[in-house]
Amino acid sequence: xxxxxxxxxxxxxxxxxxxxxxxxxxxxxxxxxxxxxxxxxxxxxxxxxxxxxxxxxxxxxxxxxxxxxxxxxxxxxxxxxxxxxxxxxxxxxxxxxxxxxxxxxxxxxxxxxxxxxxxxxxxxxxxxxxxxxxxxxxxxxxxxxxxxxxxxxxxxxxxxxxxxxxxxxxxxxxxxxxxxxxxxxxxxxxxxxxxxxxxxxxxxxxxxxxxxxxxxxxxxxxxxxxxxxxxxxxxxxxxxxxxxxxxxxxxxxxxxxxxxxxxxxxxxxxxxxxxxxxxxxxxxxxxxxxxxxxxxxxxxxxxxxxxxxxxxxxxxxxxxxxxxxxxxxxxxxxxxxxxxxxxxxxxxxxxxxxxxxxxxxxxxxxxxxxxxxxxxxxxxxxxxxxxxxxxxxxxxxxxxxxxxxxxxxxxxxxxxxxxxxxxxxxxxxxxxxxxxxxxxxxxxxxxxxxxxxxxxxxxxxxxxxxxxxxxxxxxxxxxxxxxxxxxxxxxxxxxxxxxxxxxxxxxxx
Numbered sequence: 185x186x187x188x189x190x191x192x193x194x195x196x197x198x199x200x201x202x203x204x205x206x207x208x209x210x211x212x213x214x215x216x217x218x219x220x221x222x223x224x225x226x227x228x229x230x231x232x233x234x235x236x237x238x239x240x241x242x243x244x245x246x247x248x249x250x251x252x253x254x255x256x257x258x259x260x261x262x263x264x265x266x267x268x269x270x271x272x273x274x275x276x277x278x279x280x281x282x283x284x285x286x287x288x289x290x291x292x293x294x295x296x297x298x299x300x301x302x303x304x305x306x307x308x309x310x311x312x313x314x315x316x317x318x319x320x321x322x323x324x325x326x327x328x329x330x331x332x333x334x335x336x337x338x339x340x341x342x343x344x345x346x347x348x349x350x351x352x353x354x355x356x357x358x359x360x361x362x363x364x365x366x367x368x369x370x371x372x373x374x375x376x377x378x379x380x381x382x383x384x385x386x387x388x389x390x391x392x393x394x395x396x397x398x399x400x401x402x403x404x405x406x407x408x409x410x411x412x413x414x415x416x417x418x419x420x421x422x423x424x425x426x427x428x429x430x431x432x433x434x435x436x437x438x439x440x441x442x443x444x445x446x447x448x449x450x451x452x453x454x455x456x457x458x459x460x461x462x463x464x465x466x467x468x469x470x471x472x473x474x475x476x477x478x479x480x481x482x483x484x485x486x487x488x489x490x491x492x493x494x495x496x497x498x499x500x501x502x503x504x505x506x507x508x509x510x511x512x513x514x515x516x517x518x519x520x521x522x523x524x525x526x527x528x529x530x531x532x533x534x535x536x537x538x539x540x541x542x543x544x545x546x547x548x549x550x551x552x553x554x555x556x557x558x559x560x561x562x563x564x565x566x567x568x569x570x571x572x573x574x575x576x577x578x579x580x581x582x583x584x585x586x587x588x589x590x591x592x593x594x595x596x597x598x599x600x601x602x603x604x605x606x607x608x609x610x611x612x613x614x615x616x617x618x619x620x621x622x623x624x625x626x627x628x629x630x631x632x633x634x635x636x637x638x639x640x641x642x643x644x645x646x647x648x649x650x651x652x653x654x655x656x657x658x659x660x661x662x663x664x665x666x667x668x669x670x671x672x673x674x675x676x677x678x679x680x681x682x683x684x685x686x687x688x689x690x691x692x693x
Contacts, residue, residue, distance in 0.1 A: 249331070581630075
């Protein structure tokens with residue numbers, strides 16, 4: 185039976201701009217859909233105007249306009265949350281445990297994934313911040329912001345008012361971080377102890393904030409989950425490419441510098457249709473410029489962030505292209521598995537199997553077919569970039585735990601998030617007896633220790649060594665955890681060359 189209770193007396197908090205009223209449940213004050221900025225289409229965000237009276241903060245705020253139709257997954261992987269879309273999507277959600285005697289709690293800021301094109305702060309039910317706030321005793325904040333073409337179309341050739349429009353979505357995040365810095369103390373949070381965490385595209389956004397000087401004072405450390413970026417993983421966006429892509433879209437719409445005001449009149453649907461016709465709507469991303477110099481592995485970590493601790497993580501089974509069922513796997517002998525891998529990897533199969541057995545001696549050899557190289561390589565390269573800039577607190581982990589889906593497969597892209605948020609019960613397939621619970625303890629404690637103290641070491645892990653120059657110390661988080669270095673260097677190098685590529689197939693309409 186749920187032991188949490190709803191309190192009829194509702195909390196009211198005075199922010200810089202006015203009063204907000206939330207609800208209290210299980211000793212946690214909850215505020216939803218809190219505006220942190222406003223913005224005209226393709227313009228930089230602006231500070232809110234103060235208001236009189238008390239605003240209710242009971243509902244999730246509108247999410248960014250989406251270029252893709254919802255693509256839900258199996259019920260046992262958790263519920264996909266559908267939300268109201270709007271171009272006015274600059275809002276955040278707060279779960280704040282009650283405080284006593286002026287106590288200021290650490291602040292955990294969640295930045296959602298979906299590349300730079302989709303997703304939202306509460307896209308999956310497992311993104312709920314209640315449990316981490318309640319059990320972890322931290323302030324949990326999640327952010328919505330502009331995405332896709334509305335966030336990253338570089339219109340600078342069409343007027344001075346569009347300066348930095350190619351980074352409007354990232355600028356939203358900077359505004360959110362400023363709002364948190366100026367207001368979170370009113371909710372019981374410590375503005376000088378803020379950790380930003382993002383998964384997938386959200387991890388890339390964490391990297392962006394590390395590179396933007398305006399954002400640097402607003403957070404102290406970061407966590408990048410399967411989201412590190414570098415040129416070989418994602419083709420680099422440039423000023424030249426972004427301007428050319430924008431011109432193709434504008435030509436399709438019949439808009440020039442002379443009639444640029446039409447850009448405010450056309451519907452988002454028309455704009456998205458033009459983007460789909462002349463470009464890949466999933467490819468919109470931040471534009472390197474004076475505001476955002478580029479990702480750390482490409483541009484180097486900016487000096488103003490070198491003292492910020494960072495965790496880079498990835499999973500063993502990020503984006504599997506294998507479709508074996510549990511029944512098919514159960515019927516396979518060891519020879520069948522080897523034959524399957526030889527058919528998949530051809531002449532490189534035997535060498536890959538040798539390297540995989542050396543790197544993951546406790547795993548079934550068939551797990552090699554599910555392995556990922558791209559996110560792991562990007563994480564290592566990014567961690568090295570932090571070390572090269574003088575960061576002394578860079579950590580790497582790799583989640584390799586196998587979960588009971590399709591005859592047990594290595595944990596997938598984003599599978600670790602539910603464990604971190606103590607929400608594994610909301611993703612049924614992750615809530616495995618004994619080991620699922622243990623895994624949740626490991627990952628949530630890792631993050632909470634880092635949020636509170638800047639160090640992810642905890643009683644559930646062996647000693648976790650930091651990354652140093654030329655030494656990619658990595659915590660393998662599995663049924664048995666171990667600290668290793670260079671355990672998969674050769675495996676990743678070869679696997680990256682021969683692995684069948686993962687192609688993102690999502691419904692466009």
